Amino acid sequence: MKNILEIHDVRKYFPVKSTISSLFNPGKRIYKKALDGVSLHIPEGRVSVLVGESGSGKTTLARIILRAIDPDTGSIIFNGSNITRKTGKELLSFRKQAQMIHQDPYSSLNPLMKVFDIIKEPIDIFYKYYSKEERIKKILTVLNDVNLKPAGEFAEKYPHMLSGGERQRVAIARALVIEPKLIIADEPVSMLDVSIRAQILQIVRQLSINRKITVFYITHDLATSRYIGDEISVMYAGKIVESGQIDRVLSNPLHPYTQALLDAISEPRFDNIDKQKVIRIKNFDSAPAESGCRFFNRCPYSMEICKKEPILETKEQNHKVSCFLYDKNENGVQLSNC
Numbered sequence: 416m417k418n419i420l421e422i423h424d425v426r427k428y429f430p431v432k433s434t435i436s437s438l439f440n441p442g443k444r445i446y447k448k449a450l451d452g453v454s455l456h457i458p459e460g461r462v463s464v465l466v467g468e469s470g471s472g473k474t475t476l477a478r479i480i481l482r483a484i485d486p487d488t489g490s491i492i493f494n495g496s497n498i499t500r501k502t503g504k505e506l507l508s509f510r511k512q513a514q515m516i517h518q519d520p521y522s523s524l525n526p527l528m529k530v531f532d533i534i535k536e537p538i539d540i541f542y543k544y545y546s547k548e549e550r551i552k553k554i555l556t557v558l559n560d561v562n563l564k565p566a567g568e569f570a571e572k573y574p575h576m577l578s579g580g581e582r583q584r585v586a587i588a589r590a591l592v593i594e595p596k597l598i599i600a601d602e603p604v605s606m607l608d609v610s611i612r613a614q615i616l617q618i619v620r621q622l623s624i625n626r627k628i629t630v631f632y633i634t635h636d637l638a639t640s641r642y643i644g645d646e647i648s649v650m651y652a653g654k655i656v657e658s659g660q661i662d663r664v665l666s667n668p669l670h671p672y673t674q675a676l677l678d679a680i681s682e683p684r685f686d687n688i689d690k691q692k693v694i695r696i697k698n699f700d701s702a703p704a705e706s707g708c709r710f711f712n713r714c715p716y717s718m719e720i721c722k723k724e725p726i727l728e729t730k731e732q733n734h735k736v737s738c739f740l741y742d743k744n745e746n747g748v749q750l751s752n753c
């Protein structure tokens with residue numbers, strides 16, 4: 416299967432301006448390691464999920480892919496072309512092919528513009544040569560595609576006249592209208608009422624299938640990811656700790672962090688989404704380790720060897736995990752399979 420996007424060993428460290436510890440170490444710069452060597456492959460035409468708790472680096476990765484910020488090191492390959500440092504026309508051409516749907520449908524749409532003009536804006540940028548009739552036809556078609564019907568009526572409304580779910584559909588229509596190859600959806604349903612989350616995800620999934628659009632779906636919520644995804648990558652403290660085909664990973668989670676996330680949702684169903692989630696792990700509040708396995712402080716299985724850096728390795732059929740539990744000891748015997 417062809418990969419539309421390849422992320423190779425991307426790092427992004429943000430300087431931390433002033434902390435208590437910097438008072439005791441004047442002159443020593445302190446960094447937040449938002450991404451610490453992330454490598455990912457996203458197959459074309461599929462829905463790939465990135466799951467991880469708050470602060471694990473998900474949005475930073477999305478912003479780097481879309482070239483909103485530059486990585487410190489590493490590279491982004493889109494459709495076979497290295498776009499990591501592209502500028503000018505080449506960057507514009509990439510931006511036409513990769514669109515973002517944001518978490519907050521209330522702030523992502525200009526309140527002073529009608530839906531028609533909101534969706535027309537990207538056409539004006541990327542398809543300047545379209546006639547007026549072509550623009551109108553495209554806008555009405557895309558509104559129909561996201562189930563905002565009658566499209567003519569919705570086109571005339573302002574964002575304040577729409578529900579949260581309708582706004583998010585406008586945001587999806589806006590992303591779709593320029594026919595991108597890749598859509599990055601960063602927590603697109605987390606601010607919506609539970610009852611309409613499934614509808615929005617269904618629309619995104621259908622669009623991916625019907626229009627052969629690759630979707631990179633970012634969430635902190637495993638329950639919704641099973642519903643929409645084909646592949647999944649699990650992120651912890653700026654590192655991918657497990658990845659693979661979604662049913663395989665969720666039915667046989669290898670990394671203790673993925674296991675803890677799954678434990679927290681007894682049954683991944685929509686009516687479970689807002690239940691209080693208790694991640695059953697050791698030292699729930701401890702911060703990620705600075706080196707070695709970042710999950711060390713919270714892992715119920717941590718061993719001496721986990722102070723070394725684990726590598727994300729394939730265990731079976733594209734199912735990768737970065738955990739010493741699956742290493743062989745000096746006798747060639749696997750320590751544990753949890």
Ligand SMILES: Nc1ncnc2c1ncn2[C@@H]1O[C@H](COP(=O)(O)OP(=O)(O)OP(=O)(O)O)[C@@H](O)[C@H]1O
Pocket residue numbers: 429430447448449467468469470471472473474475476635
């Ligand atoms: N511009 C920035 N300057 C400094 N630190 C930043 C910046 N952007 C992100 N960070 C830090 O990097 C880490 C990762 O942030 P990021 O927004 O990528 O997390 P996330 O996984 O998207 O979290 P959430 O689920 O809450 O959206 C966080 O600790 C955050 O505070």
Ligand SMILES: [Mg+2]
Pocket residue numbers: 473474475601
């Ligand atoms: Mg985020």
